[in-house]
Amino acid sequence: MTKKRPEGIEAYTSAAGGWGALRAVAKTLAHQQVMAQGTMTLLKANQPDGFDCPGCAWPDPKHTSSFEFCENGAKAITWESTSKRADPEFFARNSVADLWTWSDHDLEDQGRLTHPMIYDPATDRYVAIEWAEAFERIGDELRKLPDPNLAEFYTSGRASKEAAFLFQLLVRAYGTNNFPDCSNMCHEATSVGLPKSIGVGKGTVTLEDFDHADAIFSFGHNPGTNHPRMMTTLHEASRRGVPIIVFNPLKERALEKFAAPQNPVEMATFSSTPIASAYHQVKPGGDLAALKGLMKRIFERDEEDLAAGGSGLLDRAFIAAHTVGIDELKADVMATGWEQIVRKSGLERSAIESAAEVYLNSKNVILCYGMGITQHSNGTANVQQLANFLMLRGNLGRQGAGLCPLRGHSNVQGDRTVGITEIPNKALLDGMERAFGFRPPAEKGHDAVEAIKAIIDGRSKALICLGGNLAVAMSDRDATFAGMRKLDMAVHLATKLNRSHLLIAKTSMILPILGRTDQDIQKNGPQSVTVEDSMSMVHASRGFLKPPSDHLMSEPAVIAGIAKATLGTRHSIDWDGMIGDYSRIRDKIEIVFPDFKDFNVRVRKPGGFRLDVPATYREWHTESGKANFLVAPGLEEDERLTSPDVLVLTTLRSHDQYNTTVYSLNDRYRGVFGRRDVIFMNADDLAARGLADGDRIDVEGLRSADGASGRTVAGFTAVAYDIPKGSVAGYYPEMNRVIALSDHDRRSGTPAYKGIPVTIRRSTQIGEAAMP
Numbered sequence: 001m002t003k004k005r006p007e008g009i010e011a012y013t014s015a016a017g018g019w020g021a022l023r024a025v026a027k028t029l030a031h032q033q034v035m036a037q038g039t040m041t042l043l044k045a046n047q048p049d050g051f052d053c054p055g056c057a058w059p060d061p062k063h064t065s066s067f068e069f070c071e072n073g074a075k076a077i078t079w080e081s082t083s084k085r086a087d088p089e090f091f092a093r094n095s096v097a098d099l100w101t102w103s104d105h106d107l108e109d110q111g112r113l114t115h116p117m118i119y120d121p122a123t124d125r126y127v128a129i130e131w132a133e134a135f136e137r138i139g140d141e142l143r144k145l146p147d148p149n150l151a152e153f154y155t156s157g158r159a160s161k162e163a164a165f166l167f168q169l170l171v172r173a174y175g176t177n178n179f180p181d182c183s184n185m186c187h188e189a190t191s192v193g194l195p196k197s198i199g200v201g202k203g204t205v206t207l208e209d210f211d212h213a214d215a216i217f218s219f220g221h222n223p224g225t226n227h228p229r230m231m232t233t234l235h236e237a238s239r240r241g242v243p244i245i246v247f248n249p250l251k252e253r254a255l256e257k258f259a260a261p262q263n264p265v266e267m268a269t270f271s272s273t274p275i276a277s278a279y280h281q282v283k284p285g286g287d288l289a290a291l292k293g294l295m296k297r298i299f300e301r302d303e304e305d306l307a308a309g310g311s312g313l314l315d316r317a318f319i320a321a322h323t324v325g326i327d328e329l330k331a332d333v334m335a336t337g338w339e340q341i342v343r344k345s346g347l348e349r350s351a352i353e354s355a356a357e358v359y360l361n362s363k364n365v366i367l368c369y370g371m372g373i374t375q376h377s378n379g380t381a382n383v384q385q386l387a388n389f390l391m392l393r394g395n396l397g398r399q400g401a402g403l404c405p406l407r408g409h410s411n412v413q414g415d416r417t418v419g420i421t422e423i424p425n426k427a428l429l430d431g432m433e434r435a436f437g438f439r440p441p442a443e444k445g446h447d448a449v450e451a452i453k454a455i456i457d458g459r460s461k462a463l464i465c466l467g468g469n470l471a472v473a474m475s476d477r478d479a480t481f482a483g484m485r486k487l488d489m490a491v492h493l494a495t496k497l498n499r500s501h502l503l504i505a506k507t508s509m510i511l512p513i514l515g516r517t518d519q520d521i522q523k524n525g526p527q528s529v530t531v532e533d534s535m536s537m538v539h540a541s542r543g544f545l546k547p548p549s550d551h552l553m554s555e556p557a558v559i560a561g562i563a564k565a566t567l568g569t570r571h572s573i574d575w576d577g578m579i580g581d582y583s584r585i586r587d588k589i590e591i592v593f594p595d596f597k598d599f600n601v602r603v604r605k606p607g608g609f610r611l612d613v614p615a616t617y618r619e620w621h622t623e624s625g626k627a628n629f630l631v632a633p634g635l636e637e638d639e640r641l642t643s644p645d646v647l648v649l650t651t652l653r654s655h656d657q658y659n660t661t662v663y664s665l666n667d668r669y670r671g672v673f674g675r676r677d678v679i680f681m682n683a684d685d686l687a688a689r690g691l692a693d694g695d696r697i698d699v700e701g702l703r704s705a706d707g708a709s710g711r712t713v714a715g716f717t718a719v720a721y722d723i724p725k726g727s728v729a730g731y732y733p734e735m736n737r738v739i740a741l742s743d744h745d746r747r748s749g750t751p752a753y754k755g756i757p758v759t760i761r762r763s764t765q766i767g768e769a770a771m772p
């Protein structure tokens, strides 16, 4: 007799993709009421003359292929091109206090914003405001601040290069480097770690490299949900017989087996292709140990080979010509004991050894990784060990091999490339001076965590957000929310209403902007913008839908409006000229960043162009001039984790969400339907606490390094799940409440969203799980 499961929890036994994915798209189209326009819109996604899909940063086969089906891309597009509207009548009907009680899903599900809105304290409502007046108010507030460093300017990675470039121009001309950015919560460990290793903070592979790979290693990413077009690539590789070795605490269905909706045979026969050839359920935070184990085994096997008279198993020519530091790395790795490696990684020694064997047997290895690697207190060290691992056999800078970080937002990497950074280097400052005739400030500004801390402490007074939902994406939501409510001014450029907009400052505004899919017409006619994908390919994106209202402005135009009202005549920047024709923005980008030489010409070619990544041809822009093997000494133990009561919490995206945007309450592949208030637990951990599948529990974050305690979510439901003992998983953003702000990677500032020490007990809460 099978035991009854908690409500909404069912086993999902099919492959990922397939007919389930097609059904899900049909449902989304219907829910967003875009049936007629919808299918047409989908067909324009990622086409040479179309728009860049806002879903993810996975590259397109030359941007010239026929429609590539992607369930979650379809959701992202229809969510934006919805026919629903959050207009002034909607805001008149609902006070901010009322809206606060709505779920995140319901807030965004009101549809597209239609008018610039300002908060009216007398009625507790947002009311419409004219654009010109909005700009004046923002300019007044910013000029009023005694020091530009009292303002924070956040960028979320959907913004185009043109918008991001103008944003950094506005902010630097205003006088600060306070650039909190969604990348600070995402791949910052890559941006900080890889330049020290290989001289560039980006991936080194192209899509074509996958055709030449002999093995693919996958660490901590969930492509079936977050980079679904990557499944086409993995599916092909698997069918070619390429081993795919996965390190992930959860058995993600798409990494186990996948039915390609493009494959007529699989669709007709309900069959599928296995993806992972070996699946290693590493403990959350256990990757450093696993990587040291892999490298230890490689060194051991190399020594065995030499002893037997062979020429060794490392790429000694590459190591000699191109690297420094191998001896230090070897010493550290060999000094790390197997007992410790096994305990920390949660993997059997034999499993690590067999994965090392696949690596040794493969000429060309690609290594893919995501948030499971970066969002840890040792995220930067993790990234650098991945680079070490590849360098041992020269798997960098040649065909079929290299590093493939899966970027987040569709243009997050592109925003970085055009100057969104809190640490400007000399080249950037020189370039800005060349292009605009002024020297911007050089002092380091705030990253995302630092910005929030400054806001909480009252050191920052104003916040302007180019998209995103910063308060909800950040750690420690109670402290973050309280801080945001103390601001003098909060301004959000957004497509949809979200909870950050409801954290009311003395002056609060929501400025509605055109999305990716919307047509953008300026003085010189329809405009394209540009974006950069995970593999440094830059290409144009042009929306074609009639905008949801006549009152919307483009992101660049809103930024220019704020700039003119704020800066007055302080700088002679031709804002109107640049807005009239975005190619003039690109001309300026090219002056500041010489990599964009002939930008306007090159971006017109179908498929665009690739930015220079010197590591791909074995040029190393590091201080040593070589690729560096970097040591992360020992296997640090977070003291808080040594108590048997303590579990490690990792936070996940469901299949039906885009970051803080919750499309629906389902997470199909993990068998969760109609709810998100669940915590996945190992059966032994349940039993050790006298709990059973379906019991109600409270989760408490441990006292943080800086002493903050008392962060709890209450009334969640424990779900027995195949997850390593000692670890639990819950959904982002619900679980952000238990994450302390100070729990982040010390080197890159990336919050440790995937490695939070918690305790779990039977719930004392009565009634529904406490949300928001």
Ligand SMILES: Nc1nc2c(c(=O)[nH]1)N[C@H]1C(S)=C(S)[C@@H](COP(=O)(O)OP(=O)(O)OC[C@H]3O[C@@H](n4cnc5c(=O)[nH]c(N)nc54)[C@H](O)[C@@H]3O)O[C@H]1N2
Residues within 6 Å of the ligand: 055, 056, 057, 072, 186, 219, 220, 221, 222, 223, 225, 226, 227, 247, 248, 249, 250, 252, 282, 283, 284, 285, 286, 287, 369, 370, 371, 372, 373, 406, 407, 408, 409, 650, 651, 652, 653, 654, 655, 657, 658, 659, 754
């Ligand atoms: N549909 C959709 N697409 C998206 C997004 C979205 O929310 N929805 N978000 C976009 C953004 S901004 C980003 S950054 C990417 C995120 O893409 P991913 O990096 O895939 O993001 P996560 O869902 O956070 O999941 C990471 C995976 O890491 C595993 N994991 C958790 N902890 C660990 C660990 O300690 N070690 C290892 N090895 N694995 C671990 C989890 O089980 C999960 O499978 O996707 C982008 N694309």
Ligand SMILES: Nc1nc2c(c(=O)[nH]1)N[C@H]1C(S)=C(S)[C@@H](COP(=O)(O)OP(=O)(O)OC[C@H]3O[C@@H](n4cnc5c(=O)[nH]c(N)nc54)[C@H](O)[C@@H]3O)O[C@H]1N2
Residues within 6 Å of the ligand: 108, 156, 157, 158, 159, 182, 183, 185, 186, 187, 371, 375, 408, 409, 466, 467, 468, 469, 470, 473, 474, 493, 494, 495, 496, 497, 498, 513, 514, 515, 516, 555, 651, 652, 653, 658, 659, 660, 661, 731, 732, 733, 735, 736, 753
């Ligand atoms: N616990 C936990 N927390 C996490 C993570 C995690 O894995 N676990 N992941 C982190 C990561 S990787 C990231 S990237 C951050 C994401 O943090 P953010 O980027 O701040 O969050 P999003 O949810 O992507 O932002 C959604 C909002 O963007 C607005 N928007 C959508 N499209 C556009 C557009 O074209 N222009 C403008 N101006 N606005 C638009 C809409 O109003 C929408 O409500 O969250 C981080 N937080």
Ligand SMILES: [Mo]
Residues within 6 Å of the ligand: 182, 185, 186, 187, 407, 408, 409
């Ligand atoms: Mo991200």
